[in-house]
Amino acid sequence: MQNDITFYQRFKSDILAGLKVITIRDNKESHFKAGDKLRVGTFETDEYFCTIKIISVTPVTLEQLTEEHAKQENMTLSELKKVISDIYPNEKYFFVIHFSLL
Numbered sequence: 001m002q003n004d005i006t007f008y009q010r011f012k013s014d015i016l017a018g019l020k021v022i023t024i025r026d027n028k029e030s031h032f033k034a035g036d037k038l039r040v041g042t043f044e045t046d047e048y049f050c051t052i053k054i055i056s057v058t059p060v061t062l063e064q065l066t067e068e069h070a071k072q073e074n075m076t077l078s079e080l081k082k083v084i085s086d087i088y089p090n091e092k093y094f095f096v097i098h099f100s101l102l
């Protein structure tokens with residue numbers, strides 16, 4: 001069965017441990033709705049590793065990111081901003097996808 005969303009492999013252990021409960025994506029991955037159940041795979045191999053339930057999808061800009069977002073990503077705020085800028089070098093508008101592990 002196909003996965004609905006992928007994460008870089010390096011984030012898998014934090015997701016499975018419940019330490020990472022949000023992901024910040026661009027407009028192309030903003031279509032998820034509260035209550036959706038998503039199969040999650042690794043970006044590198046598309047290997048399934050868990051199912052998550054979407055709690056909310058909220059627009060945000062890079063400047064609006066806070067320590068609370070960083071905590072929910074299990075990172076510092078500067079680490080989070082660097083990760084996002086590396087993945088989306090030219091993007092300013094994002095969506096915070098809050099999820100729980102099923």
Ligand SMILES: CC(=O)Nc1ccn([C@H]2C[C@H](O)[C@@H](CO)O2)c(=O)n1
Binds near residue numbers: 006
């Ligand atoms: C294809 C793609 O963009 N995949 C992504 C995007 C983001 N993430 C992670 C990295 C950070 O923890 C947050 C914020 O973007 O989400 C990812 O694992 N895979």
